[in-house]
Amino acid sequence: AKPTHTDSPGPIPTVIPTPPQFQEIGETGHRTLWVVFALMVLSSGFFAFMSWNIPISKRLYHVITTLITITASLSYFAMASGHATSFSCTPAKDHHKHVPDVGYTECRQVFWGRYVDWAITTPLLLLDLSLLAGIDGAHTLMAVIADVIMVLSGLFASQGETATQRWGWYAIGCVSYLFVIWHVALHGARTVTAKGRGVTRLFSSLALFTFVLWTAYPIVWGIADGAHRTTVDTEILIYAVLDILAKPVFGLWLLFSHRSLAETNVDVGGWWSHG
């Protein structure tokens, strides 16, 4: 029947839905992103400067390491200027027991620019370590592919809407990470001994430093992006410290050691340089 003006509009809803809760960047996070951008630019300049008097044939680590901080500069510029970010919304439960379980949506700011950065820089960091340890192309390639799968899994996890999507991808990422450690740290520990005591000692310290640092990333991800237990600014601060240690500090350590330890040289054949 045709509705008339006397029709009731229906029952008045007894539960008013809670509006989405937003978790987003604040002043501290914003400033931190700009500071890290500046540090990455300075490091890139410094690494390029360090390679000035080095013959091309001995510049492979310099080139790789400078590319790592250049890539980080670009991604930090994007994030600091407000790009490379989106909101990931997930259903959140209402924790008050006496209120019916209405649930609401929780939207957290995610910087997907990080994953683009990591997809480029973590393979390059592994390449530095693999060349240092004298790991063959086959194992290096497997490590790099496992690493890219790890980072892309993290990206998919961060965009997931259901717990299955988010934690499923996270688990896939963690398994890939185990492959990376296996191919680079364990395999490298065997191959590096052929390069003598000095390189073995350097590789052991650098690989330990790397994998302790890298393991912090999935832990931070689980607490911040997975469980939403920290603010977006705290997450930015923690990743900032980790990124500075994993890129500029790692780079300084590697390039200064390479300068004083001739056995770190890699023979990559005539394609890289003619002498």
Ligand code: RET
């Ligand atoms: C994710 C989530 C999925 C599971 C794992 C992760 C590991 C990330 C790592 C990142 C390293 C980044 C570095 C950046 C350089 O500055 C993607 C967080 C295992 C290991 C070293």
